[in-house]
Amino acid sequence: MTRKIFLHEKDIPKKWYNIAADLPTSLLPPLTPDGKPIGPEMLAPVFPMNLIEQEVSTERWIDIPEEILDILYQWRPAPLRRAERLERHLGTPAKIYYKDESTSPPGSHKPNTAIAQAWYNKQFGIERLTTETGAGQWGSALAFACKLVGLECKVFMVRISFDQKPFRKLMMQVWGANCVASPSPETNAGRAILEKMPDTPGSLGIAISEAIEQAVTDSSGKTRYSLGSVLNHVLLHQSIIGLEAKAQLKSVGEKLPDVVIGCAGGGSNFAGLAFPFTADKINGADMEIIPVEPTACPTLTRGPFAYDFGDTACTTPLLAMYTLGHAFVPPPIHAGGLRYHGMAPLVCQCVVEGLHTPRAIDQVECYEAALTWAKTEGFICAPETSHAIACAIQEANKAKEEGKEKVILFNYSGHGLMDLTGYDNFISGKLVPYALPDEELQKTEECLKDYPRAEKRKTGKW
Amino acid sequence: MTRKIFLHEKDIPKKWYNIAADLPTSLLPPLTPDGKPIGPEMLAPVFPMNLIEQEVSTERWIDIPEEILDILYQWRPAPLRRAERLERHLGTPAKIYYKDESTSPPGSHKPNTAIAQAWYNKQFGIERLTTETGAGQWGSALAFACKLVGLECKVFMVRISFDQKPFRKLMMQVWGANCVASPSPETNAGRAILEKMPDTPGSLGIAISEAIEQAVTDSSGKTRYSLGSVLNHVLLHQSIIGLEAKAQLKSVGEKLPDVVIGCAGGGSNFAGLAFPFTADKINGADMEIIPVEPTACPTLTRGPFAYDFGDTACTTPLLAMYTLGHAFVPPPIHAGGLRYHGMAPLVCQCVVEGLHTPRAIDQVECYEAALTWAKTEGFICAPETSHAIACAIQEANKAKEEGKEKVILFNYSGHGLMDLTGYDNFISGKLVPYALPDEELQKTEECLKDYPRAEKRKTGKW
Numbered sequence: 001m002t003r004k005i006f007l008h009e010k011d012i013p014k015k016w017y018n019i020a021a022d023l024p025t026s027l028l029p030p031l032t033p034d035g036k037p038i039g040p041e042m043l044a045p046v047f048p049m050n051l052i053e054q055e056v057s058t059e060r061w062i063d064i065p066e067e068i069l070d071i072l073y074q075w076r077p078a079p080l081r082r083a084e085r086l087e088r089h090l091g092t093p094a095k096i097y098y099k100d101e102s103t104s105p106p107g108s109h110k111p112n113t114a115i116a117q118a119w120y121n122k123q124f125g126i127e128r129l130t131t132e133t134g135a136g137q138w139g140s141a142l143a144f145a146c147k148l149v150g151l152e153c154k155v156f157m158v159r160i161s162f163d164q165k166p167f168r169k170l171m172m173q174v175w176g177a178n179c180v181a182s183p184s185p186e187t188n189a190g191r192a193i194l195e196k197m198p199d200t201p202g203s204l205g206i207a208i209s210e211a212i213e214q215a216v217t218d219s220s221g222k223t224r225y226s227l228g229s230v231l232n233h234v235l236l237h238q239s240i241i242g243l244e245a246k247a248q249l250k251s252v253g254e255k256l257p258d259v260v261i262g263c264a265g266g267g268s269n270f271a272g273l274a275f276p277f278t279a280d281k282i283n284g285a286d287m288e289i290i291p292v293e294p295t296a297c298p299t300l301t302r303g304p305f306a307y308d309f310g311d312t313a314c315t316t317p318l319l320a321m322y323t324l325g326h327a328f329v330p331p332p333i334h335a336g337g338l339r340y341h342g343m344a345p346l347v348c349q350c351v352v353e354g355l356h357t358p359r360a361i362d363q364v365e366c367y368e369a370a371l372t373w374a375k376t377e378g379f380i381c382a383p384e385t386s387h388a389i390a391c392a393i394q395e396a397n398k399a400k401e402e403g404k405e406k407v408i409l410f411n412y413s414g415h416g417l418m419d420l421t422g423y424d425n426f427i428s429g430k431l432v433p434y435a436l437p438d439e440e441l442q443k444t445e446e447c448l449k450d451y452p453r454a455e456k457r458k459t460g461k462w
Numbered sequence: 463m464t465r466k467i468f469l470h471e472k473d474i475p476k477k478w479y480n481i482a483a484d485l486p487t488s489l490l491p492p493l494t495p496d497g498k499p500i501g502p503e504m505l506a507p508v509f510p511m512n513l514i515e516q517e518v519s520t521e522r523w524i525d526i527p528e529e530i531l532d533i534l535y536q537w538r539p540a541p542l543r544r545a546e547r548l549e550r551h552l553g554t555p556a557k558i559y560y561k562d563e564s565t566s567p568p569g570s571h572k573p574n575t576a577i578a579q580a581w582y583n584k585q586f587g588i589e590r591l592t593t594e595t596g597a598g599q600w601g602s603a604l605a606f607a608c609k610l611v612g613l614e615c616k617v618f619m620v621r622i623s624f625d626q627k628p629f630r631k632l633m634m635q636v637w638g639a640n641c642v643a644s645p646s647p648e649t650n651a652g653r654a655i656l657e658k659m660p661d662t663p664g665s666l667g668i669a670i671s672e673a674i675e676q677a678v679t680d681s682s683g684k685t686r687y688s689l690g691s692v693l694n695h696v697l698l699h700q701s702i703i704g705l706e707a708k709a710q711l712k713s714v715g716e717k718l719p720d721v722v723i724g725c726a727g728g729g730s731n732f733a734g735l736a737f738p739f740t741a742d743k744i745n746g747a748d749m750e751i752i753p754v755e756p757t758a759c760p761t762l763t764r765g766p767f768a769y770d771f772g773d774t775a776c777t778t779p780l781l782a783m784y785t786l787g788h789a790f791v792p793p794p795i796h797a798g799g800l801r802y803h804g805m806a807p808l809v810c811q812c813v814v815e816g817l818h819t820p821r822a823i824d825q826v827e828c829y830e831a832a833l834t835w836a837k838t839e840g841f842i843c844a845p846e847t848s849h850a851i852a853c854a855i856q857e858a859n860k861a862k863e864e865g866k867e868k869v870i871l872f873n874y875s876g877h878g879l880m881d882l883t884g885y886d887n888f889i890s891g892k893l894v895p896y897a898l899p900d901e902e903l904q905k906t907e908e909c910l911k912d913y914p915r916a917e918k919r920k921t922g923k924w
Binding site: 173174427 | 464465466468470471532533536537547565567569606609610632633635636637638833836837839840841842879880882883885889
């Protein structure tokens with residue numbers, strides 16, 4: 001037995017997998033606020049056309065350009081690992097494998113799409129990318145990508161994180177990005193907020209508005225905006241995770257896993273691992289595929305399937321997805337990431353079809369799982385990743401009860417070295433169990449009432 | 463070509479290499495402050511006898527117990543990597559390989575010895591280890607090791623770091639260690655200092671005194687002290703780095719490298735990589751082996767070879783080594799690690815023999831190298847590691863001038879994700895070149911004048 005399963009560089013996937021080609025029911029189209037379908041050209045001020053083409057593509061396989069692979073090789077193929085010491089601790093007959101996405105320079109799966117997006121923008125003649133970041137994972141991934149590809153990078157970082165997480169900001173600066181606190185005096189959106197609320201801690205919604213405004217108002221036409229999750233092309237770029245994992249499992253003689261798990265905020269790390277396996281499930285394989293979300297932000301398990309904006313400020317198209325409403329703000333009691341109100345439409349359609357079976361887990365159970373992980377496997381996981389670990393432990397314990405030698409695979413989306421404050425709160429007893437109260441879902445209904453409900457189209461096969 | 467060279471777990475070295483067996487001239491013995499040789503039994507209150515046996519052993523190969531390997535497998539064998547993108551950037555004909563020790567859970571080479579020390583202490587019936595930490599690398603490695611081996615861990619962290627680096631402290635707490643600011647009210651040494659200077663920022667010297675005091679005064683006899691560098695048994699445990707690197711170079715068809723490089727503070731990461739290659743140099747191989755130190759703390763390049771204490775508080779035996787004097791404090795202008803006044807006696811003896819050729823590099827050149835690294839290889843290195851990178855770049859540029867396809871190997875001792883403040887100071891222009899002024903070396907002489915000068919014994923073969 002080996003605990004670290006490597007794939008040779010020459011065996012890295014040369015194409016991304018696009019689940020849109022295999023979905024039993026196609027995605028509902030994005031809409032304008034007044035309910036008209038959005039055409040690709042309407043996205044052109046925000047994204048370069050080559051990425052918009054990927055966004056709407058239904059090709060099954062899309063070539064990964066050699067120049068992108070040249071950068072991905074710095075940490076890819078990423079190791080597949082066997083959590084043997086955790087298995088022993090649990091006394092489970094299950095085999096627990098995890099795909100280790102923490103080995104990238106910024107420490108998460110995010111660079112898989114950041115590198116691709118930066119490269120396609122550069123190909124299109126773009127010189128500068130703007131984005132927003134909350135906790136800083138995405139901002140640092142895009143800063144890294146822009147430095148290696150050769151673009152300027154501007155990151156609007158939610159002020160409270162900017163002040164409380166100076167190390168993330170420093171990471172971005174090491175990679176040459178210009179990181180400013182949002183709201184900033186640099187945009188109309190930012191100035192308007194600052195005038196009314198000079199001491200605001202900021203929000204992701206405001207930061208998105210600032211980043212998009214700077215992209216679309218650059219009169220040179222050389223600036224675009226970049227998003228780190230949710231969109232189809234982002235999930236496409238992340239499919240390399242699952243493609244590698246499949247090859248690695250095969251290399252140690254495993255067939256398809258019985259259970260595939262990933263934490264789900266916007267859905268990109270989960271989908272990256274899960275979609276290549278979902279293709280097998282569509283083709284008849286028996287497999288449980290679980291996106292895990294916090295009970296504090298139960299988008300897939302308790303939200304309605306509806307048309308909603310991707311951002312709090314209502315500047316994006318309306319997307320058909322499970323959502324808690326664009327005005328949803330998880331309570332500060334929730335320490336981890338995974339605070340996004342919506343979810344990638346491709347993941348949502350898989351849930352509608354019954355291909356994916358979402359699960360919500362409380363943050364206290366997640367941090368307990370993270371500490372079990374730290375004392376058995378030795379590594380300190382990201383707060384988001386702890387949700388996947390907690391679910392893997394649930395499944396390993398279930399396998400023990402059932403006496404079944406199941407194969408469990410989960411995505412280790414990132415390390416927690418830059419996010420230790422949540423651990424501190426947990427260890428010092430400040431975190432308590434928290435599930436979203438029912439009355440909060442009334443607010444979701446209120447928030448969504450002016451927009452069309454999305455139709456749940458399903459074949460009923462799963 | 464491949465950029466990541468893995469060694470299969472079954473090929474991990476099963477024995478540590480002890481250079482004491484091959485040194486052309488044996489080490490000078492440690493002495494008491496009044497000049498008498500120290501016997502192993504005098505160290506027994508501080509270290510367990512099984513580690514003391516390793517400290518004085520001249521056996522060439524020492525078996526690595528299976529239980530230690532079981533933990534090392536979590537990240538070992540560590541990858542050997544080719545810095546191909548840096549080579550391209552430099553336009554050098556040299557091949558630059560680096561051994562990546564940043565992949566351990568605490569992010570550096572330190573756990574190689576922390577795990578071994580914790581395990582041997584536990585075998586000896588010890589239940590609790592004490593140690594000191596400055597920046598936090600060693601403290602977090604020992605916390606990690608104690609958690610996985612099953613020991614209690616108490617870390618005295620220099621107060622200024624305790625206050626300024628809360629994340630390192632949190633890391634230790636995730637692994638269950640009790641980390642207190644030093645000076646603390648828990649020891650006589652700490653209380654005495656606090657009474658005189660309640661607002662002191664602390665020092666490594668004080669922290670060592672506190673850690674040793676707690677170990678030797680525990681009346682149960684179940685507590686010992688642990689040191690992260692300098693000592694022979696620490697360097698022994700680190701030899702796995704060089705042994706793996708040798709096997710990995712061989713696996714890609716390389717013979718011995720032309721240049722071997724490591725940054726040197728106490729000497730353990732440098733020696734870990736260099737000693738297995740030094741064995742070949744002793745046997746006639748032509749190789750340059752370079753310990754790199756900062757010009758702000760030029761122990762090997764400008765310090766005298768003398769008997770000196772290992773700690774500031776003069777509680778350790780006198781060791782024969784290059785030293786700037788136990789009272790030496792590098793100016794705060796120096797941001798990186800590598801601030802130790804002395805150097806591992808085994809490394810010093812190799813320097814005396816001419817087997818190792820030390821080099822001092824200014825921190826500004828080192829941070830420039832670190833930024834070049836971040837934009838080419840993509841990773842953010844530890845400030846200590848930047849010294850090895852700067853030296854590798856010097857050597858690669860030299861190979862370019864000479865038109866020689868040299869093989870350069872260096873030790874990537876750790877990542878810099880927890881140490882970004884130095885980068886901030888550099889990027890914002892606060893760091894300036896600094897070489898220790900000659901008059902400071904007068905203080906060294908003053909500090910050492912009451913202790914015996916060490917005799918430079920050499921064969922003259924190198």
